[in-house]
Amino acid sequence: MKILVCIKQVLESGTDIKIDESGKWVHYSDSSRFEINPYDNYAIEEAILIKEKFEDAHIDVITVGPDRTADVLRRALGMGADEAIHIIDKTDGYRPPAVTASWISAYAKDKKYDLILTGIMSEDEMNAQTGPMIAQIMDLPCATATIRQNISEDKKSITIEREIEGGERDQFDITLPCVLTIQTGINSPRYPALSKVLRAKKKTFDIIQSETLDMPVHTPKLNDIILPIKEAQGLFIEGNIENKADQLLKILASRSLL
Amino acid sequence: MTQKIAIIAGHDGKKITTATWELFAFAQKLADSSNSGSDNTDICFYLIGENTREGAEEISFRSGCPVIAADVPGTRNYQGPIFKKTLLKLFSKNTFNYIIAPHNTSGMDYAPAISLGLGGTCMTAVEDVKEKEGSLLFLRSMYGGKIQARMEIDAPLAILTLAPGAFKPVQPEKNSTADVSHIIIDTPQAKMTYIGSLPSPSQGSNLAKAEVIVAGGRGIEEEENYQFIEQLADIFPRAATGASRPICDYGWVKYSQQVGATGTIVAPKLYIACGISGSTQHLEGIRDSRFIIAINSDPDAPILQVADVCIIEDLTEFIPIVVEAYKNRKRPAN
Numbered sequence: 041m042k043i044l045v046c047i048k049q050v051l052e053s054g055t056d057i058k059i060d061e062s063g064k065w066v067h068y069s070d071s072s073r074f075e076i077n078p079y080d081n082y083a084i085e086e087a088i089l090i091k092e093k094f095e096d097a098h099i100d101v102i103t104v105g106p107d108r109t110a111d112v113l114r115r116a117l118g119m120g121a122d123e124a125i126h127i128i129d130k131t132d133g134y135r136p137p138a139v140t141a142s143w144i145s146a147y148a149k150d151k152k153y154d155l156i157l158t159g160i161m162s163e164d165e166m167n168a169q170t171g172p173m174i175a176q177i178m179d180l181p182c183a184t185a186t187i188r189q190n191i192s193e194d195k196k197s198i199t200i201e202r203e204i205e206g207g208e209r210d211q212f213d214i215t216l217p218c219v220l221t222i223q224t225g226i227n228s229p230r231y232p233a234l235s236k237v238l239r240a241k242k243k244t245f246d247i248i249q250s251e252t253l254d255m256p257v258h259t260p261k262l263n264d265i266i267l268p269i270k271e272a273q274g275l276f277i278e279g280n281i282e283n284k285a286d287q288l289l290k291i292l293a294s295r296s297l298l
Numbered sequence: 299m300t301q302k303i304a305i306i307a308g309h310d311g312k313k314i315t316t317a318t319w320e321l322f323a324f325a326q327k328l329a330d331s332s333n334s335g336s337d338n339t340d341i342c343f344y345l346i347g348e349n350t351r352e353g354a355e356e357i358s359f360r361s362g363c364p365v366i367a368a369d370v371p372g373t374r375n376y377q378g379p380i381f382k383k384t385l386l387k388l389f390s391k392n393t394f395n396y397i398i399a400p401h402n403t404s405g406m407d408y409a410p411a412i413s414l415g416l417g418g419t420c421m422t423a424v425e426d427v428k429e430k431e432g433s434l435l436f437l438r439s440m441y442g443g444k445i446q447a448r449m450e451i452d453a454p455l456a457i458l459t460l461a462p463g464a465f466k467p468v469q470p471e472k473n474s475t476a477d478v479s480h481i482i483i484d485t486p487q488a489k490m491t492y493i494g495s496l497p498s499p500s501q502g503s504n505l506a507k508a509e510v511i512v513a514g515g516r517g518i519e520e521e522e523n524y525q526f527i528e529q530l531a532d533i534f535p536r537a538a539t540g541a542s543r544p545i546c547d548y549g550w551v552k553y554s555q556q557v558g559a560t561g562t563i564v565a566p567k568l569y570i571a572c573g574i575s576g577s578t579q580h581l582e583g584i585r586d587s588r589f590i591i592a593i594n595s596d597p598d599a600p601i602l603q604v605a606d607v608c609i610i611e612d613l614t615e616f617i618p619i620v621v622e623a624y625k626n627r628k629r630p631a632n
């Protein structure tokens with residue numbers, strides 16, 4: 041059972057987002073802090089749970105991004121992944137999901153993975169495209185928003201539940217290999233273990249330079265990024281905190297809500 | 299040159315989905331925005347599923363646009379592999395400039411895949427389109443709505459998914475008789491087969507009928523702090539407590555309390571969102587609330603775009619003061 045987990049580095053949640061001088065991307069500074077895309081923790085954890093069940097399972101993690109993004113690979117190794125692959129892309133800005141997907145597929149195509157896992161989406165770009173595109177390129181079945189999985193004893197198929205509107209679940213039987221995008225809540229991701237983190241520090245990654253990989257023909261182009269235009273804001277209650285509390289109660293009372 | 303737009307319509311067994319009419323509104327704006335370059339625009343609907351005839355006729359009657367109804371037996375539920383194969387078959391001979399679909403759990407599943415299969419490009423959760431110096435800019439959110447990206451398409455075909463609620467659904471009543479073509483497509487063999495469905499863990503939640511809902515999000519920061527949400531709910535004669543998805547995922551509250559696209563859709567007289575940023579998936583669940591109050595420490599939180607009343611405070615400090623002030627008001631003055 042060979043598993044590949046795709047992970048991405050994003051700005052730490054809660055970061056004050058600023059636009060850089062070019063107007064084309066988010067401003068990163070020396071003090072910017074990055075973390076693993078929170079959604080990807082669920083994908084790594086699910087791979088580890090599979091490994092705990094099937095002892096022969098082997099987990100590779102892969103990321104596409106500039107040098108600094110190696111941190112997420114170390115973190116994944118600290119959680120329990122076995123090996124890491126870094127596709128180094130020196131451009132540190134917007135990369136369309138079709139590019140990321142085509143590069144990951146180029147790496148994975150002759151590696152005979154039984155299972156490729158991704159997060160449901162990246163917290164920064166919110167595309168929800170990379171996983172389904174990898175599946176399409178590699179001609180593999182794909183389930184998005186996977187909220188439960190169970191691999192058959194003979195390791196030839198997997199039963200999954202995918203989440204749809206309203207939280208209902210549709211169940212599918214899939215012949216392996218396949219791609220799953222993992223929805224939050226499927227598990228409780230563990231924290232990296234110190235002993236594994238120390239070991240990960242010494243580990244070498246399989247490194248691929250992105251220039252050696254082909255670009256897809258068509259990708260969307262980013263013109264620029266802007267702060268949302270604040271069109272229809274409601275009433276902002278001003279004053280000190282006690283004052284605001286009073287005003288709030290008055291509003292509630294005037295609308296007969298209390 | 300005529301520009302062509304295909305809309306992937308939806309039917310929920312009873313009626314045409316609201317998303318279909320949102321897509322129609324978007325298609326019309328797309329046509330208006332891009333008509334500088336082309337003479338006119340053809341809009342055409344595709345309805346795929348089981349027993350599509352009636353739905354297809356309704357769409358064509360109301361919109362005045364042609365509809366292609368593709369019956370694929372055994373697909374009452376969305377089935378990715380069958381849907382994707384069907385779309386690839388339908389569109390491989392038919393050239394469109396845009397194929398637009400709802401950004402829901404189905405659209406998210408097939409759009410990226412078929413964009414590659416058809417040699418096009420894909421953009422998800424599009425919110426608007428504007429013309430700028432002869433080219434079209436598509437707007438979509440990044441960073442949970444704190445940034446908007448303006449994207450361009452540089453491909454003969456683009457598959458776009460439309461963010462729910464971004465366009466007001468149009469209610470066309472053309473009463474026309476545009477063409478409806480009906481085709482039956484064999485269910486293709488797939489390596490992924492549907493075996494059944496399970497109810498939502500939020501089924502039977504009391505939130506759907508609640509008149510007042512006080513909801514907490516990741517801004518509560520710790521499980522214990524959900525007590526502030528409960529305390530605020532207690533000042534109302536009858537209020538239910540709700541939550542954003544993450545704090546359900548953390549196990550802090552039950553999934554029956556989750557509000558949003560994959561939880562419960564609510565329609566209270568009053569919704570108070572405490573420490574909730576206002577992601578599209580959460581907003582989808584509260585759109586029909588009559589009055590929304592947001593308590594958030596961040597003056598740039600997207601929830602403030604939809605709230606009627608905005609309070610910029612730390613909820614752990616503010617809520618106890620509100621509760622205290624409420625008690626003082628009730629005490630008879632002497």
Ligand SMILES: Cc1cc2nc3c(=O)[nH]c(=O)nc-3n(C[C@H](O)[C@H](O)[C@H](O)COP(=O)(O)OP(=O)(O)OC[C@H]3O[C@@H](n4cnc5c(N)ncnc54)[C@H](O)[C@@H]3O)c2cc1C
Pocket residue numbers: 160161185442514515516517518519541542543544545556557558559560561562572573574575576577578579580583593594595596599611612613614
């Ligand atoms: C397919 C899919 C389906 C989804 N379905 C749903 C759904 O049904 N419902 C749902 O809610 N989400 C859903 N999500 C998740 C959604 O994308 C967001 O991640 C989620 O809604 C964010 O929750 P939040 O607002 O609580 O957290 P955050 O986005 O982290 O926001 C926390 C907010 O709290 C504020 N804050 C922090 N500290 C304080 C404080 N002390 N006092 C006051 N304010 C504070 C912050 O300023 C911030 O605005 C779904 C995601 C996907 C991909």
Ligand SMILES: Nc1ncnc2c1ncn2[C@@H]1O[C@H](COP(=O)(O)O)[C@@H](O)[C@H]1O
Pocket residue numbers: 046047048049077079080083102103104105137140157158159160161162163165166167168169170171
């Ligand atoms: N640069 C990247 N490197 C590796 N995996 C990625 C990268 N970007 C996205 N992914 C994976 O694809 C998922 C969906 O991302 P997106 O399509 O950008 O929303 C993420 O949760 C990751 O699992």
